[in-house]
Amino acid sequence: MKFSSLFIVLLFIGFAVNAMHFDDQGLDTLLKASEEVDKQKVEEVKKPSLEGSIRKSQDFTIQLNRMNYTLGRSLDSLEIIEDFPSAERLTTVVQNRLENSDSKISIRYLQELDNLLRNIRTQIITAERKVSSRIEELVSVKQELEAMKEDDLFRLDLRDASILPEYQSALTQLREQVQKTEQILSEQRIYTASFQTRISRMIIRISELSESIAVELRSAEKALLTKDFNYLWQKRSYQNASGLGTVFLESIKLNEAIFFRYLKNNIGLCVFFIFLFLGLYLWIRNILIAIKSQKEFSKIILERAHYVPNNPFLSVLVILTPIMPFFFPNPTISFLTVLLWVGVLSVTILLIGRFPKGLYRNWVIFVLVFLVYTVSNLYRDINYSERWYLILLSVIGVYLALRIVKFQKSNLDSFPSFISVLVKFYIVMQSLSIIANVFGRFTLSKMLGVAATISFTQSVVLYLFVLIILEVIYLQIELRGKGENDFTSYIDFHRIQKRLKKVLFGLAGIIWVYFFFDNLSLLDTVIENSKQFLSEPRKLVNSSFTFGNILVFFVIVYLSSLLANNVAYFATMKDQQKGSSRDKRLGSSILLIRLSVLSVGFLFAVAASGIGLDKIAIVLGALSLGIGFGLQTIVNNLVSGVILAFEKPIQIGDAIEVGGRAGTVKEVGIRSSKIQAYDGSEIIIPNGDLLSQHLINWTLSDKKRRVELIIGVSYNSDMDLVSQILSEQIEIEEIMKNPEPRVLLQSFADSAVEFRVLFWVDNFDLWINIRNQVMRGIFRAFKENGVEIPFPQRDLNFKSFPGLLDEKIKSGAEIEELGNLREKEDMDGEKG
Structure with missing residues (x-):
């Protein structure tokens, strides 16, 4: 160069x-x-x-x-x-x-x-x-x-x-x-x-x-509430510039161009969701294959899941289509409509065989009404020629909804409770749509009809969205079971399901509300007004705040609390599965995890909401004052909970006795701990009591337990034979050989000679069963060898007898003779 x-x-x-x-x-x-x-x-x-x-x-x-x-x-x-x-x-x-x-x-x-x-x-x-x-x-x-x-x-x-x-x-x-x-x-x-x-x-x-x-x-x-054209009973007062067919073709052509342009501009997100779809599909498919090949009770497991095993491909579509719009920037109506079509058609195929024929036919007709409404929603211009077929669609929709109500009354367990509320809501909106159409409010009528139909259909999609996610979680839990013959994970799944259902239905509810306002063309208005309301500065005394800051604070605190509780719940479940190994369990450390999550969530909420540290100092000062006057017990229990978490005198799953109550530790909470008694009741004990009272932990270092039996025999028994019988009965496999079982003569009681039998078992959970087995064997052996187990006997001395207050009864013969005389007198009286 x-x-x-x-x-x-x-x-x-x-x-x-x-x-x-x-x-x-x-x-x-x-x-x-x-x-x-x-x-x-x-x-x-x-x-x-x-x-x-x-x-x-x-x-x-x-x-x-x-x-x-x-x-x-x-x-x-x-x-x-x-x-x-x-x-x-x-x-x-x-x-x-x-x-x-x-x-x-x-x-x-x-x-x-x-x-x-x-x-x-x-x-x-x-x-x-x-x-x-x-x-x-x-x-x-x-x-x-x-x-x-x-x-x-x-x-x-x-x-x-x-x-x-x-x-x-x-x-x-x-x-x-x-x-x-x-x-x-x-x-x-x-x-x-x-x-x-x-x-x-x-x-x-x-x-x-x-x-x-x-x-x-x-x-x-x-002009939404104003009159668009003539009342239904009046002569037509409008003239459409284009026919309905022309509007349909032009609108489809334009929406097609908009749709493909939107996909082209977001090709990266499209590729991401394609790979995500393939990943989920292959993952679920592998789970199903693994269950079929590894589980002996695979048929029972797969029968409990109604949708995923039958069609994993469509199940993944139902999972992804409701959440995809939230990842795409400014999604167009055509894009949202296509996603909704995919979700509804997937649900329609998945419901084959799940509904009775009449109800499924009802749903198919409703889907056809839904398709007509969504296509009409894509029209470019207002075309009053739609008036009559929109009225017809509303009437058909109300009829179908009434059939669903009738079916639900005769089959109360076939539908979740919220479906009846949605059906009634749909009927109300379609009725308002018909009324608005009759009185010349065409734009309002169409908007209400479209929003009602799309929202109801979307609610069914979201319901299956929740069920399919729960099924996938259940199948994954079953696959992670302990062995090939283990299908008891269904019990654990029901406990998990109670927690996950709230979260998933809450998410589905947020999605439904979002799209409901969007279908009513009110989403931007609601968001704009909400932002203005939440961001407007307000004053209280000398402090300024916004409702947005308060909302952010409480939402983050709520989410952190939800996260902490769920982490603690799943960690507790994991501990219960490792009940035989105390060292491998998190135990009371779960409390530290909860406190950490809550503390981080609180600090993050303070930072995100913009609350100044000076205000936090004021709150903490007021809290300190409250502690000084009346919250000593609560703070004592809180601090005791932290001490329990660090010292670990008890763990989740330990068998303890405290304050005269015994049971298994189920939870070590922030303020109190939960103990499940052996009779099934749950005892809530403040953490302060666990530290201040004498606490017996049967499983602190290991799960061994010594069992003591006091056996009494008659004074006429052969003591060597009794010792031999007792020694033979404690030579079973479940009893530990080291320490060695022992039979000792305990005492000479009032009615019996008492022997003391001592032996150890290596599993605290089985000691009652082993004691039962030993005592049954002792009783059977005593009976076979003629060894008498005495019972207390007492001599009774009668000083008086009813009816003979002045007579001295000296023996049983006199009593018998007196009884015979009275019986004879009674018989003579009856003859007379």
Whole structure:
């Protein structure tokens, strides 16, 4: 390259100068001012040395190389050039449609146009960022070039070119290269400015169209409750500019273009969800294959899941379609409609065989009504020809809903409770739609009918969305079972299901409410008003706050509490599965996890809500005051809970006795702990009592237990035989050999000779069963060997007898004789 040659020339010049021992003063006389520069200015310029000039030439050459590399990376205009014509065409279509006064635009379509313009604006802004970044690079190059040209090196020339011709040539090449770089810079600036101008025009145009659409939307929303056309019983007062078929075809064509353009602009997210779909599908498919091959009771396990085993492909679609819109920016109505179609059709296929034939036929007809409504929702213009078939669709929808109500009354367990509420809500909205249509409120009527039908259908999709997720979790739990014959995970799943159902149905409810307002074209209004309400500053005494900050604080605290409780719950379940190994359990450490999650959540809530530390200090001061006056017990229990978590005198699953109550530890809470007694009751014990009272932990270091039996035999028994019998009965496998079982003669009691039997069992949970086995064997052996187990006997002395207060009864014979006399007297009395 020329620059490389220039470096070599300059280096050789430097070596030649050193060899000739030129002094600086002699070399300076070889330099003269350029003829184009004024002589007076040349005298003022400080003339650099030849070595300094060579060094500057080298630096400038490297700098020019860097500039040319920057200029060589031209603007990435391919994407801009490809997208601009499409964006310009769509903005032209929007502009022409807004300027066309022959027909009225529906509110839904106005929102679609506004959404389309937002997507185009996003794309244009992305292009603008690229152009702006390129402009900044060009401005930086221009500034560097101007600074370089102002240097003294470009004002000087050699006085005698014959002495150092290489230096003269190198300097000339450097100046030529500067000029060439300036020319490239100028071309790049002009090229980039053309794109900047084009983008600016497009942004201005989009802003104007967005303002026009906003005006149209406000006007349409204000006229929503007003009369559109004649009452149903009056003569028709409208004339459509286009037929219904023409509107349908044009709307489908336009929505198709919008849909595919939206997919193209979000191709990255589309690819991500394709891979996510494939990943979920393969994961669920592998679970089903593993259960079939590894589990002996696979048929029973798979029969408990109604949807996933039958069609995992459609099940994954039902999982993904409700949540996909929240990941895509500004989703268009056509995109949302396609996702809804996919979800509803997937649910319809999955429900085959799950509903009775009559009810399923009812659902299929409802799906057809839903499809007609969603297509009508895509119409570009308001077409009053829809009036009669919208009334018909509303009547059919109400009829189908009433059939569902009738079926539910006769089959109360077939539907969840909220379905009846949704059905009644649907009937009310469709009735209002019919009334609005009859009284000439066509736009309102269509909006209510569309929102009612889509919302009800979406509720069924979301219900199966929850059920399918729960089924996937259940199948995964079964696959993680302890062994091939283990299908008892269904019991654990029911406990997990109670917790997960609340979360999943809460999520489904949020999704349903979001799309309900969107179907009513009120979503933007609700969001805007909510933001304004939540962000408006308010004052209380001398403190300012916003409801948004308070909401953020409580939401984060609630979520952290929910997370802490669920983490503790699942950790407790894991501990129960490891009940035989105390060291492997988290036990009371779960309390520390809960406290950590709650503490981090509280601090995060404080930071996110913008609450100042001074306010927190005030709250903590008030809390300290409350502790001093009346919260000592609560704080004592809280601190005791932390001590229990660190010292671990008890763990979840331990068998303990405290305060005369015995049971198994089920939970070590923040304020109190839960113990399940052996009779099934649950005892709530404050943590302070666990530390202040005598606590017996049968499983602290191990699960061994000594069992003691007191056996009494008659004084007439053979004591050696009794000892032999007792020793034989405690030689069973379940009794530990070390420590050795022992039979001791305990005492001579009032009615029996008592023997003391001592033995150890290695599992606390089984000691009652082993004791039962030993005592049954002792009783059986005593009976076989004629060993008598005595029972207490007492002698009774009667001092008086009823009816003979004054007589002295001395023996049993007299009593018997007296009884016989009384019996005879009674018989004689009956004969008389």
